[in-house]
Amino acid sequence: MATTQSRPLRAFAEYIRQNEVGLTERWMKAVFDDVELSDADRLTYDQLSDHVPDITESICAALEQQDLDEVEPEIERMARLHGKLRWKQGYRIDELVRELDLFRQVLMGAIVHYAEEHPQFTRRYEERARHFIDEAV
Numbered sequence: 001m002a003t004t005q006s007r008p009l010r011a012f013a014e015y016i017r018q019n020e021v022g023l024t025e026r027w028m029k030a031v032f033d034d035v036e037l038s039d040a041d042r043l044t045y046d047q048l049s050d051h052v053p054d055i056t057e058s059i060c061a062a063l064e065q066q067d068l069d070e071v072e073p074e075i076e077r078m079a080r081l082h083g084k085l086r087w088k089q090g091y092r093i094d095e096l097v098r099e100l101d102l103f104r105q106v107l108m109g110a111i112v113h114y115a116e117e118h119p120q121f122t123r124r125y126e127e128r129a130r131h132f133i134d135e136a137v
Contacts, residue, residue: 008118008125009132013060015114016107023106024052030102037095051082052103055136059107062132075136104137 016023031037058075065071086096111129115121 008121009063009066009128011118012111012114012121012125012129013063016056016060016063016110019110020053020056023056023110026109027052027103027106030106031099034098034102036098051078051085054078055082055103059133059136062136063129066128066132072135100137104133107133107137 055075055078058071058078061071062075083096086099091099108130111126111133115123115126
């Protein structure tokens with residue numbers, strides 16, 4: 001059962017779900033524009049965005065449950081799959097880390113945007129959301 005305190009994080013998780021396409025497109029643009037990610041240029045849209053929905057859903061679950069221990073095994077599984085796939089696609093480890101950092105930056109921007117539109121999403125909730133995203137990505 002959701003407590004009053006958890007509702008802002010649940011609402012933010014729903015915001016991420018509703019804006020997943022836009023967030024993914026923003027991340028894809030950042031990846032394609034990044035000169036350090038030359039291997040990304042060889043990938044199709046589908047190849048590049050392949051694990052984003054699963055990663056996003058894991059982050060949303062962590063935000064809703066406010067319990068990383070419960071969702072961490074799934075997050076780790078998704079990260080391993082993503083890493084193996086990128087390795088097969090010719091990525092170096094530094095490129096994979098950079099790609100994930102760009103995704104993290106997009107999500108951090110989403111926190112700021114959401115907080116600006118929702119005054120009840122206080123700095124305390126922003127910090128908690130950042131924590132869950134940092135741990136997941």
